[in-house]
Amino acid sequence: MPIHVERREGIAFLTLDQPQRRNSVDLPMAIALRDAVRGLAAQPPKVVVLCSRGEHFSVGGDVRYFQQLLQGPSNARSAGVAQLVAAVNEAVLGLTELPCPVLGLLNGAVAGFGLSLALGCDLLVATEDTRLLYAYGAIGITPDGGASWHLPRQLGLHRALALALLNQPVSAREALALGLVVDVVASDALQATGQALALRLAAAAVAAQTGAKRLLRVGMDGNLAAALDRERGVFVSVSGSDDFAEGVEAFCERRPPSFG
Template sequence: MTYPDRGGADEPVLSWRSPEGVAHIRFNRPGSLNAIDVAMAKGFRSACQQISEDPQARVVVVSGEGRAFMAGGDLGAMRDDPQATAQALIEGMHGGIRILARLAAPVIASLHGAVAGGGLGLALACDLGIAAEGTRFNLAYPKIGASSDCATSWALPRLVGLRQALEIALLCEPVDANEALRLGLVNRVVPAASLQAETEAMAQRLARGPREAQGRLKRLLRESLERTLEDQLDAEAASFVACAGTPDFTEGVTAFLEKRAPRFA
């Protein structure tokens, strides 16, 4: 493990890895609904970097302490020098998001309470999202006279389509968990009391999967909207052939023929 086990109680971002290979990034400013300040943004990027250097991290779970996942940026922290503070916040958060997007490990957003502003962008930038009943989503930026950050403008139209994305962005109406599921903003909605258990079950299932194949599939899907069909076919062919040379492929084929569950490395 290349990062401390869970970290100190007063750290703005906690990071740790379970023995099963599930790495956790947990925002830890519950008194501020995990609103992003400069320390949290830097802590997030640092946690992402540490996880990227950990060969045992097979899945990443991003979550929030207290009553909310993340209520967006800390507006109080921006009052004195808004441009410089905004730049520092964005550099940290965007740096972390770039790292998570490049990881072979699937990234799960475990969501509850408020998911607003940069919190919404981060949630959508993750590969999968699971939300507790009662979760509320809101883009929120126009309410403070700002455009978006944290990849929100990249992810939102890809998930819901341009016209729906514009409505969500410009009207800033809150979206509840069930509507978020219908729109494709999250993959699953579960009872609030079951969020942690359901997130862990999803993470453990992914952690048992073939790491290289999952990473390649994640990359293919993320890059598909930027390629032509011909280019995507070439990328798929190269990726599949590369997977066919791995021990996990051999194990997967053998397990299929022997009618048993595979045991990937």
């Protein structure tokens, strides 16, 4: 299977599992990714860890797949491309809409749709050898998977344009300075770091994390008045949770909280 999902300790590990192809995405892999995200949405874990097997997170769309489409009639080409883009777009949107935090672990090349997929995560940790690359322009195509939405919001318009138009790679350290990743670690420390961070997230108050993620993501659009109204509604709702009661009691008793 090109995509592997394993659940343990309340954490779902979603793994891109085509290392021999540098985790490039063809139609079967795109559909498998979409279906895996649908499964996570149907039964959300406490945390999702998006990672890969092999030396590279993902080099993006499988150019060989596009080459095969180009050899067929134009209507078949358009249909094949549309099917691929629909699947990857649904997968990215589904990740952003999951109620739980999504942690991405990056290594090697993170290019094209690989970059778009990574940007759909809530938190990213990268290895020292990670390189982020827009890549779409190199094959004369425009982005999919939400890159045109995420990049200007995370980098600002002009930095996003520079990344897209100049197609220069961004190192892990540069990504850290830009705020795209939250940590940079040695290659052999990525899995342990990701596991520790995932366990930390899984131990937090679920309703509070769900509400914070939804408010912050929705707050990217709209005005302050609407954001304040959403905040009020979620705050009042979460205040009825057991985790909130435990958090208040633990703070007053000067002890660590034990969230359920």
